[in-house]
Amino acid sequence: MALVDVVETIKRQVDPVEYIGRVSPLQKSGRSFKGLCPFHTEKTPSFYVFPDRGTWRCFGTCGEGGDIFTFVQKRENTDFRGALRVLAAEAGVELVAEDPRKRSHNERLAATMSAAVEYFQRCLREPGGAEALRYLREKRGLEERTIETWRLGWAPDDWRGLRDFLRNRGYEDRDMIGAGLLVEGENGREPYDRFRGRAIIPIANERGEFVAMGGRGLHGEEPKYLNSPQTEIFDKGRTLFGLNIAAAGIRESGTAVVVEGYMDVMGPWQAGFTNVVATMGTSLTENHAAMLRRYAKRIVLAMDPDAAGLAAAERAGGLVLGIESPERMGQAVRAADTLVNANQVELRVAPLPAGRTRTRSLAKTRNGGGRRSMGRRLTRNSCSSGSWRRNRSNPPCRRARPSTACDQCWRR
Secondary structure, rough: OOHHHHHHHHHHOOHHHHHHHHHOOOOEEOOEEOOOOOOOOOOOEEEEEEEOOOOEEEOOOOOOEEEEEHHHHHOOOOOHHHHHHHHHHHOOOOOOOOOOOHHHHHHHHHHHHHHHHHHHHHOOOOOOHHHHHHHHHHHHHOOHHHHHHOOOOEOOOOHHHHHHHHHOOOHHHHHHHHOEEOOOOOOOOEEEEOOOOEEEEEEEOOOOOOOEEEEOOOOOOOOOOEEEEOOOOOOHHHHOOOOHHHHHHHHOEEEEEEOOOOHHHHHHHOOOOOOEEEEOOOOOOOOHHHHHOOOOOOOEEEEEHHHHHHHHHHHHHHOOOOOHHHHHHHHHHHHHHHHHHHHOOOOEEOOOOOOOOOHHHHHOOOOOOOHHHHHHHHHHOOEEEEHHHHHHHHHHHHHHOOOOOHHHHOOO
């Protein structure tokens, strides 16, 4: 990992309010936190931490300020490298020298993926992309700003359209294959485009770098969604769709809402509900929980109240492993408890109102009082993963409503 990436990772993982609050107790003051300055003696708080910017400043005698690194440098009387070692240990980031050849390779793959996103965006605006654009606008109800912000596109039904475009811009087949954009031909045949005749949803990592694609068929193709394979820059067990865009909303609200589909993220975002992310064909992993813990301590899993949704709830009960059989239930439950304890998160399950998909329910904030109303409803209709497991078959709230039971369990 390059030094700049290490620094950014540490900044995302170390909560400045929590870290600085160990030195000087802080109290919430609007969107910031205030306390006595740790660098000079004072009786009236003049020291402020701004979590949304990751900075701090004293408005008193010393006038000092900066980010979490400058705080450690001043507090520990050390240089930047010393602060880097302290904060890396705090964040659990291992400082190792990266092989420059590997960095160069991964950078090439990311650049190739970014160029492919540009190509698919361009195709969406051409006559051949009219049907896909209609699908996104009319069937999915996405507005122009949503389509542009999420960089949605169209992959023409052409076996080598993307390959030819990228080759003309100097990209090599080996990097297109390495990024999962091409499929190697059999028996010596030339490689061909993986995504053809599909609406394209680019997938970015936490830093906003494009690392994968999701392709949605428009005419009943199987699979309905075709996703990039695992590559050196994409691991679905370590990637959450939309986190690069939702990070600020998660930090501000103190809650991360996890759903199971791309559209379930973009629809609510369009309506102003900006703290939603999605897993991609996998149960929530410990790596996912650790990523979300950098921004908030509460994770709410939203699901449909139908059979598929209940299956998702079962997975929520054993998030690390998923539950494939009754025999694995005990192991999965222990895994969920380990996940919660290891990452110090509050894990909750929120069944959505019957008769609505996740997208419609979450996105309907304009008619339901806005983000605050929707946030309150999700929290009110959620319960701890442990309570969900107990209440699934025999809700204790039938006898007396416990403090951990959600409205859904109480109504049953």
